[in-house]
Amino acid sequence: MAALMREKVVRVHHWTDTLFSFTTSRDQGFRFRNGHFTMIGLRGDNGRPLMRAYSMASANYEETLESLSIKVPDGPLTSRLQHLKVGDEILVRPKTSGTMVAEELLPGNRLFLLSTGTGLAPFISIIKDPKIYEAYGKVILVHGTRLIAELAYQHYITGTLPKDKFIGDVVSQKLTYYPTVTREPHINTGHATDLIKSGALTAPLGIARPSSNTDRFMLCDRTSMLKGMSEILNELGFAAASEQQMGHYVIERAFTEQ
Numbered sequence: 341m342a343a344l345m346r347e348k349v350v351r352v353h354h355w356t357d358t359l360f361s362f363t364t365s366r367d368q369g370f371r372f373r374n375g376h377f378t379m380i381g382l383r384g385d386n387g388r389p390l391m392r393a394y395s396m397a398s399a400n401y402e403e404t405l406e407s408l409s410i411k412v413p414d415g416p417l418t419s420r421l422q423h424l425k426v427g428d429e430i431l432v433r434p435k436t437s438g439t440m441v442a443e444e445l446l447p448g449n450r451l452f453l454l455s456t457g458t459g460l461a462p463f464i465s466i467i468k469d470p471k472i473y474e475a476y477g478k479v480i481l482v483h484g485t486r487l488i489a490e491l492a493y494q495h496y497i498t499g500t501l502p503k504d505k506f507i508g509d510v511v512s513q514k515l516t517y518y519p520t521v522t523r524e525p526h527i528n529t530g531h532a533t534d535l536i537k538s539g540a541l542t543a544p545l546g547i548a549r550p551s552s553n554t555d556r557f558m559l560c561d562r563t564s565m566l567k568g569m570s571e572i573l574n575e576l577g578f579a580a581a582s583e584q585q586m587g588h589y590v591i592e593r594a595f596t597e598q
C-alpha cells in the first residue's frame with residue numbers, strides 16, 4: 341500500500357456542535373475525481389493510523405483539500421478530529437474511490453444530487469466542476485438536515501459560487517439549491533423521498549415526476565433512505581449504475597449505520 345500522505349490543517353470551521361469542516365494542504369501529486377472519497381485520519385494512541393472514509397468537498401482543481409465532518413461524541417476518530425487546529429497534521433490515503441462520479445451515468449438533461457447531513461460533501465465537489473454544467477442543462481442539489489443550522493455551505497452555494505469568476509455565470513443559470521429541514525419550521529420540509537413522491541421537487545421544473553429518459557440521480561444518504569429512494573426510482577423505470585454498466589442513478593452510503 342502506498343504511504344499515507346501527511347497534510348497540514350490550514351482552516352477549521354465549526355457549523356454546529358455536531359458538524360465541522362476542515363481544510364488542509366494538498367500534495368500536488370494527489371489526484372481524484374470530483375465526488376470521490378478517500379481515507380483520512382490521525383495517528384492513534386498506539387501509533388497506528390486511525391482512518392475513516394471521507395468524501396472530498398473540494399474540487400480536483402483546487403490547491404487544498406476540504407472535508408465536511410460529523411462529530412460523533414464517542415467516535416474513535418471524530419471525538420479527536422473535532423479538536424483539530426490550524427497547523428495540526430492529518431493523514432490522507434493517496435488512493436481514492438467512489439461511485440458519485442459523472443462517468444457512471446448515462447447522458448441526461450437534468451442531474452439531481454440528493455443528500456442528507458454530511459452526504460452533501462461529494463456534491464460540494466461536484467457543483468464546482470465545470471464539466472457538470474457542460475453535461476447537464478439543470479443541476480438540482482437537495483440537502484436535507486434536521487436543523488436549519490446544519491445546512492452547511494448554504495452561503496457558499498447561493499452566494500459565493502454563483503459569483504465565481506470562472507463558473508459563476510453557468511452556476512447561476514443551471515444550479516438550483518433545495519435545502520430541506522425535518523425538525524424545525526422551514527420553507528422546505530421533509531426528506532427527498534417524500535419530495536419526489538409528492539412532486540414538490542419536480543413541480544417547479546414543470547414535470548410531475550422524474551423520467552429515466554431525461555433525469556439522472558446521485559444519492560448520498562444513510563442506508564435506509566437510499567433503499568427508499570432506490571425503490572421509488574426503480575418503480576419509475578430507472579436503472580442503477582453497476583460496475584459493468586452506466587445507469588440512470590448512482591448511490592453511495594454517506595456513513596455506516598449502527
Ligand code: FAD
Nearest residue numbers: 392393394395408409410415416417418458461594595598
Ligand atoms: P465511527 O465508529 O466511524 O462511527 C460511529 C457511528 O456514528 C456510526 O455507526 C454512525 O451511526 C454514526 N456516524 C458516522 N459517520 C456519520 C455521519 N457522517 N453522519 C451521521 N452519523 C454518522 N463522514 C463524514 O463526517 N464526512 C464524510 O464526508 C464522510 N464520507 C464517508 C464516505 C463513505 C463512503 C463512508 C462509508 C463513510 C463516510 N463518512 C463520512 C463516515 C466516516 O467514515 C466515519 O464514520 C465518521 O467520520 C465517524 O468516525 P468515528 O471513528 O468518529 O466513528
